[in-house]
Amino acid sequence: MNKKILGLVVSPGEAEKKVNTLIDMIPCALKEVSQNTEEWQVQTIVDSLTGSAESINEIFQKINAHTKKNAWDVTIGITDLPIFHEGKVVNADINEKNDVILISLPSLGWKLKKNVIKQLIIKMALTISESDNDSNNKRSPSFINIFPRNYKSVRLKIKETDSFHTRFILGSKIKGYMRILTGMTFINNPLNMLQTLSGVLAIGFTTGAFCMAFTTMWQLSYLFNGWRLLLASVSSILGMLAWITVSHNLWEVPSKKNRKKFRKLYNLTTLSTLMSSILIFYFILFLLFLLLSVTLLPPSFLGQTLGIKEGIGFTRYLDMHGLLLL
Incomplete structure (x- = not known):
């Protein structure tokens, strides 16, 4: 052999x-x-x-x-x-x-x-x-x-x-x-970034839980329509993406050491990785807020506070969570 x-x-x-x-x-x-x-x-x-x-x-x-x-x-x-x-x-x-x-x-x-x-x-x-x-x-x-x-x-x-x-x-x-963009994003492993965002996640949840105790947040979520909440959420995500990119100097600038094609690919990979991490971050925060609100705010009590006679449905909880994520 x-x-x-x-x-x-x-x-x-x-x-x-x-x-x-x-x-x-x-x-x-x-x-x-x-x-x-x-x-x-x-x-x-x-x-x-x-x-x-x-x-x-x-x-x-x-x-x-x-x-x-x-x-x-x-x-x-x-x-x-x-x-x-x-x-x-x-x-x-x-x-x-x-x-x-x-x-x-x-x-x-x-x-x-x-x-x-x-x-x-x-x-x-x-x-x-x-x-x-x-x-x-x-x-x-x-x-x-x-x-x-x-x-x-x-x-x-x-x-x-x-x-x-x-x-x-x-x-x-x-x-x-x-395929290359997807592969490079997977290699960067967006889940690794969540470890660095764990502190931000804790602060965000604490702040949101504190705001949930005030009826002003409930009323604002009732007044905001779906499109307005969606636009605000997208703006919040893009703002966080820009902040992380700039504050950590993750954007590659033109230089003699890199060509334009590869520089664009690396920058797109950075954005793709960060966006994946941020979306996972918001999804986790959303689930935590949903669990907290359903546990602490009964539909009948929330409807009575907002003056809604027919009661509160599940979509109203979703609207409130969208506002809390901002």
Whole structure:
């Protein structure tokens, strides 16, 4: 039985967390797929792989250095950077000169699931392994269950690395861009931001609970129509989005180090991540206010205070919560 070593060079953060959960599964899966003809060992190194999304040569150099140092048979780099080829999204890039694979995690979009990443790593590793054993292998396995159906593989020579590359590219620029944006948002993990907003959440709930004790808030919610509350809520969310972005200096400005296309993508990812976090924040606050008001303010008492003879319905509670969130 042949013994081989698979080296994984992983970006820190979400990619590292995903891969760490797969370390024990990958060797067994590779052995099973190879029909017990190969025994695999997996080694992992965490490297930021920052480089530049516009030029992947530096990233390949870093990965290749790890390959030579550790004498790996197959090396796969997993980066959180987007990769593009002629404006189209690249899912993976195989450097045929040194058999190094680079996977762009954001290109998976919302499919950042453990099983999908495991399948991708296994198929990529076997692609290199089989091509080493069979010179007629064209490095074109099927990734239909992982990549979108309109993906295609392209073989071309890259000047930066002075070698031929096989790239797996998404066919549609628009869908690919949306997929990258979704993937980068998932990698940023909006739920992590909620930890920093926990103090704001506590203050917001305390303030809202205090305001709920005064009938003025009930009366205002009765006078406000639905469209007015909706407009006020949207304005409040956008205001919070702008405040967090500006106060934490999260907006990338033009510089010599970044191109306009990538700067727009990073800024859109920032806005998408923040918006997701803020919407979750408001939803949690809304549920807390709903539970508190239903518990402390009976419909009959609230209707009597507002002078509504027919009583208070559930929608009136929703209106009051919308006002409290402002």
